Every structure is written in C-alpha cells, then in structure tokens.
Amino acid sequence: MEAWEAGCGTRKAQAARTREAFAYCRRVLVGAEGLEFYLASALLPTRKRPYTWALYGFARYTDEIVDTTRYAPERRTARFEAWNGAVEAALRSGDSSHPVLHALMRTLGRWDIPACHVREYLVSQEMDLRVTEYATYADLRGFIERASLSFGRQMLPVLEPLDRVLAGRGGDAMSEAMQLTNIVRDVQEDYRLGRVYLPQEDLSACGVSPRDLSGTRVTPQMRAVVRKQVGRARELLVTAELQEGALPPSSRPAVRAVHSIYGALLREVEMRDFDVFTSRVRLGPWRKAAIGSSALAERLSDRFACRRTAAVVATA
Template identity: 30%
Template sequence: MNAAFSSAAVNPNSTPTNSVFLPHKYSKTSARAEAGISVPRKRRDFSQTQLSVHGIPCTHLLVHEIVQRQSQKNNSSTSLDACPNPSSHPMFLEEAYERCKDICAENAKTFYLGTQLMTEERKKAIWAIYVWCRRTDELVDGPNAVHLTSAVLDRWEERLENIFNGRPYDMLDATLADTVHKFPLDIKPFKDMIEGMRMDTRKNRYANFQELYLYCYYVAGTVGLMSVPVMGIAPESSLSAQTIYNAALYLGIGNQLTNILRDVGEDASRGRVYLPQDELEKFGLCDKDVFSRKVTEGWREFMKEQIRRARFFFDLAEEGANQLHKASRWPVWSSLMLYRMILDSIEKNDYDNLTKRAYVGRTKKLMALPVAYAKALSSPRTTPPWQSC
C-alpha cells in the first residue's frame, strides 16, 4: 500500500476483554489519516483524460446512508445512547489520549500542529481516529504483514465492533470507544477501511480508474467520512451535509492518488502497481515499463494525466474545507496544500517517481502553515460551485 499508519505491536488476534489494556509502539509515517475535509475554485474540462467523477458508483458505497445516519445522530438529543459509555477511568483515558497525541505528533507533525486550534474534545477525538486508522493500515504494511490472513482482519473487525459496543481491548481502543460515545460516528466507514485492507491481500492490479477509485475510497476516502462529525460543520454554512461529506471524501481520494504517484517505485519493488492498466496501455506502457524503472517520454505524458486527475479531486475538495467549523479548518488546509506540493515535487523531478521519491522539505512545510491558516479564516461560500455525485 502507499501510506502506513504504523503500529509495530498491534495484535488483532487477541481476545477482547474489558480488563486488559496493552500499550503499543509506533514508528512509520502516514498520510491516510491526515485526510480530513477540503470542492473547485473553477471547473475544468478533463473529459479527454477521464477525470470526471461521473460514472463512479457513489451509491454503491452507501455514502448517502452514512451521512444520513451521522447527521441524524448529530441532531438527536439522545445520540450518545447509540454507543455505550466504555466507563474507563478518567485518569486512564487521559493517559491513553496522551499516547494518541504522541503518536500523531511523531508521525504526522504538520497535521498534529494544525489540530492545536481545535477544542480539546475534538482534537482528542481526531487523534484517536488517526491512531486507529494507522494501526489498521499497519496490519497490511507493518513488520507483521507477512503473517496477515483474512482471519486476522476478521478478528480486527470484531474488535472494532467491540469498540463501538463500549468494550475496548487496550488503551488505544479505549480512546476510540470514548470518541464514538461522544460523537455521532457511524461504524461503516471504519469497516470499509478494513475492507480496503482485504483488497490489498487479494488484489495488486487495477483494470481501470473505476476500480482504483473504489480502492482509494476504502483506504482513504473513509477517513473524511469519519472526520466530519468530529470536526463539525460551520453553523453559517448553507451547503447540504451531503455536499460537505462529498468534499471530505474527495480530499481523501486526492490524497491517496498522490500517495500512489509518490510511491510508484516503492510499490513496484514489492510487485504492486496501483495504476489503471487501461490508461497505461493508452500511453503504450505496461507493468514491464514500471518494473524497468526507466522514465520515457510516454511515462512522462502518462504521469501528467495522473497528476491532473489528483489535482482535479483537490479542486473538488477545496471549497469544502471552509464549510467546517472554523477551529477545525487549519489541519485540513495544511493537508490539502502539502499534498498539492508533493505533486509539484514529482513534476520538478521530471516525472521520475520510479527511482526518486517526491517529498516536501521541512522549510516548505513550515512556510505553508501560515498560508493554510489564512485560508482557514475565510468565510464559507453560500452556494456550491460544483455538482456532487
């Protein structure tokens, strides 16, 4: 896969219990859990490069149902009754959230900094979601990934259900159990992310963009759906909840497409090609060209189209950023800007993502933060400049 939420000591094979809480250590960096929310400054005609989201089976993903359930919970005075109170001791929970804070600060420094403007309750919840996503991803990308089986993922899903039922297994599970008790989170995006891990165990080629889009939804678009109820929608926003959730989903899609383009060479070393096979063929390319790691003119033209697609999804996501609660916008804008900069870096490397890994230097990251903050202060638009699917 293309980004990792590391958890070197995750043990999904363990039997859940209310009384045992095991600490874990984490190491690798991640991008998926940084996918928050953020639609276009202007429409572009990308028809010749298949950049339209039309035809993507959004209804199949049941996103509308997720939004409806989370919105209903949010508007219900008894919303907290949906997820039982895990009844963890306050001091224990405080320590557990501190662990989540440390993991986020170590592995997603820029995103972590952006969360500092959020309310205490919201930023703790975002850290808890980040850590769960990171641990889930590590099942496939971590040091124990060679032992991954469908049974392991089944047990991890059972453990997720226990979290939503107020029965966490360890201290990190406890933070998510506390979060789903406090916020109107639906379990489906979390289950869908696990389904994305299952896809990685049985699939390493994607025939077309429709297949790749579904994969990106499962492993990254879901993070946006998890994040909106916590980050909150601005009271002054006049857009529908569905429109704002779609924006969140599209930022996740754009982020994951960027991960894929950044990590082509790394994935190829493991025999994986996360690129639309029919579009490779359109430019006279195939898997052999990816594995040869030779940057040809055909490869550059292919990469230009892939980068344009990723930017298209960032355009779709952008307006949604300022539809969020004002205190929640900074990490979203930071994520959006930094991922755009990764695409810029690929271009500066002359589209060589076969032997080079594009990155954004620390200085550029720091320089982007005040710009992201300024954008976060903008008022929400009153009318959507795009049509949601």
C-alpha cells in the same frame, strides 16, 4: 454506567486511561510519518484535537499492520485478521483494552460517527492483502472510496460542518485527491509489496508494462501515466477548496493546511517532471512547518477578528 466504564475502576482512573489512550494515538500518528496530519490537527480547537488523533491513529495503526515489509504476506494476513476481530469486538461492546480502540470508541460515541465507515476502512485494508492491481480507474475508485472517503466521512462530524452535504462533497473530493497523491508518491514502495495501484487501462494506453515500474529507468510513457493521475488529483483539490465555506471558521485553517501540503506534493511531482520512480516524493520538515505557520497565522487572525466583532457588538 456506559459499557466502556465497566470494570475500569474509579472515574478518575478511567479519565486517566482515556487521556493516555488519546496520547498513545498521537504517538502512533507522529511515529508513522503522520507529521503533516499532526500539524493540521494542532490548528483545530483544543477540544477537537484528541479525536482527530484517535481517527488518524487508528488508520495509521491498521495501515502499518497491512503494509509492513517485516513480515511475509501470510503473517500480515494473520495479524490483520486478529486486528479486524479486535475492532469488531470493540464496536460490539463499545470499548477495548487496546488504547487505539479505546480512543476510537470514545470518538465514535462523542461525535455520533457511524461504525459502517470504520468497517469500510477495514475492507479496504483487507483488499490491500489480496488485490494487487486495478483494471480501470473506476475499479481503483472503489478501493479509494473504502480506504480514503470512509476515513474522511469519519472525520467530517468532528469538523462540525455548517452544511453537511456541501462539506461532505468537499471532503470526499479531498480524500480522493489525497489517496491519488499517495498512490503517485508511493509507486516504488507499493511495487515492492507486489501492488500496482496505477490503473491498468492508463498503463496500457501509455504503452507501459507493470514491470516498467521497477524504477530501473524512467521513460516518457511512464511520466505520462503519472501526469494523468496528478491531473485528476488537481481537479479534485479544486473541488474540495470550493466547498471550504461549508465548514466553520474554527475548522478551515486545519483543512487548508492539508490542502496546501498535498498541493505542494503535487507541485513537487511536477517539478521532478513526473519522475516518482527513482525516489519517493517528500516535503522537508521546513516546508511542512512553513505551511503550518501560515495556517496558524490565519487561525489566529480569524480568532482576533471574531473577538473584535464580539466586542463591538457588546458595546453597541
């Protein structure tokens, strides 16, 4: 009997518990403004989808503990420490009574995902509670590696790469691009939480003070700082797209959908002339749906082509 089965009753009851845990992660994902990731997961084969809900659900659940404005910093720290302890206990035992952690443990076991990537992600969230600024982009990238690259490395086995090294490079580039884009679009929200992710060296080079990020007025210098981050993210997206061939056809539509969503977010920033200070950059549900529909059509086309090829081979 596996550790996660102990004391859980019959196999039928355990299966029901596991299904509900994955469903709970799906609800967390959609409820925490994760609709784009949910749409992308729908483009994966059915057998992979619950595992992506578990990984994204865990990340979102943890992020909500750290980033909520409902609690004072001391309360957020206490809640995170309690959650961190629960995650460590689950990693040691292989199971948890918490549905997010139960689903996460099932996912780590099914896809042989190293627990170190989960711990790295937790380190990044702990950094969010005590680090309020980053002197250089190299310093910021240390945070990004723990926060975003660690998550991408959890996801990689679920995508079943054809070439793990090349797919890993693409995944790292995509994860960094996503984190940079989120930093750009969340400048105001992060400022209210007392954090400035934009590197201090970039702010200084453009003649911008952290206090300028309050959004009371937007200057050309502030736009220049954002333009620099957008340029970095665009270069990373190109690198990520060049590595798509390292993934199997069944995983490419989902990954391309995420690429398209983040590319569209960057275009939206550019269309606003890099003003991310007066309002948060968002994609409306129709634009997300259009991207999802395009990726779905691609997936169905690929499936039809594969079946037609198989039928030709069978009759040859």
